[in-house]
Amino acid sequence: LAKTTQPISMDSYEGQEVNITCSHNNIATNDYITWYQQFPSQGPRFIIQGYKTKVTNEVASLFIPADRKSSTLSLPRVSLSDTAVYYCLVGDTEDDKIIFGKGTRLHILP
Amino acid sequence: DTGVSQDPRHKITKRGQNVTFRCDPISEHNRLYWYRQTLGQGPEFLTYFQNEAQLEKSRLLSDRFSAERPKGSFSTLEIQRTEQGDSAMYLCASSFSGHYGYTFGSGTRLTVV
Numbered sequence: 001l002a003k004t005t006q007p008i009s010m011d012s013y014e015g016q017e018v019n020i021t022c023s024h025n026n027i028a029t030n031d032y033i034t035w036y037q038q039f040p041s042q043g044p045r046f047i048i049q050g051y052k053t054k055v056t057n058e059v060a061s062l063f064i065p066a067d068r069k070s071s072t073l074s075l076p077r078v079s080l081s082d083t084a085v086y087y088c089l090v091g092d093t094e095d096d097k098i099i100f101g102k103g104t105r106l107h108i109l110p
Numbered sequence: 111d112t113g114v115s116q117d118p119r120h121k122i123t124k125r126g127q128n129v130t131f132r133c134d135p136i137s138e139h140n141r142l143y144w145y146r147q148t149l150g151q152g153p154e155f156l157t158y159f160q161n162e163a164q165l166e167k168s169r170l171l172s173d174r175f176s177a178e179r180p181k182g183s184f185s186t187l188e189i190q191r192t193e194q195g196d197s198a199m200y201l202c203a204s205s206f207s208g209h210y211g212y213t214f215g216s217g218t219r220l221t222v223v
Contacts, residue, residue: 034210042216043153043203044212045214046211046212049210049211087152093210095210097143097155097158098210098212099155100152100154101152102151
């Protein structure tokens with residue numbers, strides 16, 4: 001399982017676009033990049049997964065450069081309800097389990 | 111199907127008592143996972159099942175912890191002789207094998223006093 005590095009915390013304001021970058025220098029060929037979101041007193045929630053280039057869904061976009069050694073989660077026009085911890089995970093879909101780091105604590109200010 | 115259900119949501123127990131938590135996964139999912147989370151930390155893997163077989167157990171898990179998934183459906187996590195250090199959120203998740211997107215429950219918050 002490739003190790004990931006992401007900022008411990010970030011602050012932003014309502015209406016802004018937020019980009020959270022994750023480094024994963026040892027990513028393997030079969031590894032996917034997955035992001036989870038966790039609100040206080042709730043379990044993590046899967047938000048997006050990608051392998052290369054760009055993936056977009058109704059919640060976020062995920063940008064992955066050609067070397068795949070990093071990735072950026074982009075949240076468009078955030079609101080106060082986007083305040084949460086965001087986890088970047090890297091692994092093969094055949095992995096037995098996923099291992100969480102400490103994540104990035106995102107705080108949205110009014 | 112309303113997702114992964116965990117019961118109870120909160121449990122307060124005295125040190126030395128045994129506690130049991132239940133998890134009902136999404137019915138089509140054959141994998142079930144237990145994680146533990148303390149304040150400010152990411153979820154920590156405890157154990158997982160594929161159908162009724164327990165395939166891996168974390169080395170961090172003491173012998174006081176035991177988990178079962180008797181019919182490959184719901185699962186229970188029991189902690190015997192609880193200690194204050196067991197206070198945490200216990201999270202259950204389920205997935206299809208080979209699929210990376212897990213669905214988590216809301217967790218059971220255990221407080222040992």
